[in-house]
Amino acid sequence: MIQKILIANRGEIARRIIRTCKKLNIQTVAIYSEADADAPFVSEADEAYLLGAPQVQQSYLNVQKILEIASLAKVDAIHPGYGFLSENADFARSCQSAGLIFIGPSPDVMQQMGSKVEARKTMEQAGLPLVPGLSRPLIDVDEAVQVAKQIGYPIMLKASAGGGGIGMQSVDNEAELIKAFEGNQKRAQMFFGNGDMFIEKRILQPRHIEIQILADTFGNAVYLWERECSVQRRHQKVVEEAPSSFLSEETRRKMGEAAVKAVQAIGYYNAGTLEFLVDHEQNFYFLEMNTRLQVEHPVTEEITGLDLVEQQIRIACGEKLSFTQNDVKLEGHAIEVRVYAEDPKTFYPAPGKITDLQLPNGEGIRHELAVHNQSVVSHFYDPMIAKLVIKGETRNEAIERLKEALAHYKVQGIKSNIPLLEEIAAHEAFKNGDTTTDFIDKYIKKVTI
Structure with missing residues (x-):
């Protein structure tokens, strides 16, 4: 059994993981930003280490710092919780390269399923029914217009690497699609570092x-x-x-x-x-x-x-x-x-x-x-x-x-x-x-x- 886990997250999910670890007699290490210094999860963990400034790039997304703390604290494994780095295949690989157990799936499968477009292709091959749409990124807005004509409005414009509704928009006609494409593409690039977009038929009242x-x-x-x-x-x-x-x-x-x-x-x-x-x-x-x-x-x-x-x-x-x-x-x-x-x-x-x-x-x-x-x-x-x-x-x-x-x-x-x-x-x-x-x-x- 794992002896010590670093929790690469914050808030209620960090507390949730700590609770189970206590039940299993596993030591826990919390990491926290300056904004979270007084948060409950920090005091509930067996050890806690400051990451840095509140901004996520300097704290909960700072892979190098997280791995440095993991080495310093001599942990066996890292639990990513959800959000932040939890579906980041590169982070999972970095954990494994550092000799740590990543509590999640293999990085290769994570990467495969992390792209909505690749996930569509994979699940289609596995026999799952798919919403009608394009199983690859759109080239540009002109192709988006052509695909939308083929499958029929209303459609859902989606960011391939998206989550939480970011970069996603319901579109009812061609004019709306042209207007929505560039803005959602930019938003996806800003939040996920990936501006790939694709289209699916919108299922009404699902x-x-x-x-x-x-x-x-x-x-x-x-x-x-x-x-x-x-x-x-x-x-x-x-x-x-x-x-x-x-x-x-x-x-x-x-x-x-x-x-x-x-x-x-x-x-x-x-x-x-x-x-x-x-x-x-x-x-x-x-x-x-x-x-x-x-x-x-x-x-x-x-x-x-x-x-x-x-x-x-x-x-x-x-x-x-x-x-x-x-x-x-x-x-x-x-x-x-x-x-x-x-x-x-x-x-x-x-x-x-x-x-x-x-x-x-x-x-x-x-x-x-x-x-x-x-x-x-x-x-x-x-x-x-x-x-x-x-x-x-x-x-x-x-x-x-x-x-x-x-x-x-x-x-x-x-x-x-x-x-x-x-x-x-x-x-x-x-x-x-x-x-x-x-x-x-x-x-x-x-x-x-």
Whole structure:
């Protein structure tokens, strides 16, 4: 077993990894920027080292400094969490070159699946159904116009190396496409260092449903059911739940088996997630693969009873999966909402100091916190304060517990998106499971503070 892990991340995911490491008697090393000096994860780790200035290039993306600290602290492995360097194949290779275990998939597979265009090609070869579109980068805007004519509007213009909705735009006609192409290309180049763009047919009113997989280095793989992440704002997830209230047992099985077949075909190991769009007839289309732990992994843990971070570590240690597909249980229903420091009317980040934080307690409530009382939410990073995870025996019970918990969730000193979350949870359409990706645009007209 690994003896000591450096966590190349911050906030709630760093705390989450520390929690599992303590359970496994593994020592932890935190790294932090000047802006995070007083953050909870820094004091909870066994050791902590300052990276540098708050800017990510000087801190959480500073590969050389991270590896220097790993050597100084004499760690065995690095866990990248999610975001930052978690899907950076060059970082994974650098870890391995330094004699460290990278807790994730192989760098080659990570690189292959990190490009949405390459992922489309790979998954098409593995037999997964794809959204109609181009499986290579566009040459220029003129080719974009020609491809869009062939597959028909509306289309989705996407950045090949994108994530979090950056460089992505729905386009309804040629004039919109010409206007959108250059701006999204520049945005993708700025955020990801890669301006490659491609086009897919837009599936109208789809569900965003993903399959969580675990695979070991011996070729064994299982799917841990699905998560529905359809309630989104600007292509970013707001509410995630497991299982989906929409899928039939047959579709659930088909999606899971397809995901397992695909990861075995590419030699993938560790935790990973295959994301799909599902139409109103339950046809499913491969969207992309995340070669890391997901933000929304707690809902899968709640319905299966598995610790996904522990499974990641055990796989990285060369252990075989200790269970088969028939052993994976599905019990109850779990919902996760992301609590952000943002203006609930404009959705703009609202950093600042939390003067009072009061969390709800009760049966079926789980908190994944990035902050504590008096914490400062920095403008340098993602403004997520916490994740509130609710478990119930049924979806209706989980929703009622969610509404009750949100009513008692208090964040003072800064604005938060709790009013938005309350409105979603209370909406009849949400209760009825009418959760297509246009849910917020369709039902949440105005949010009041």
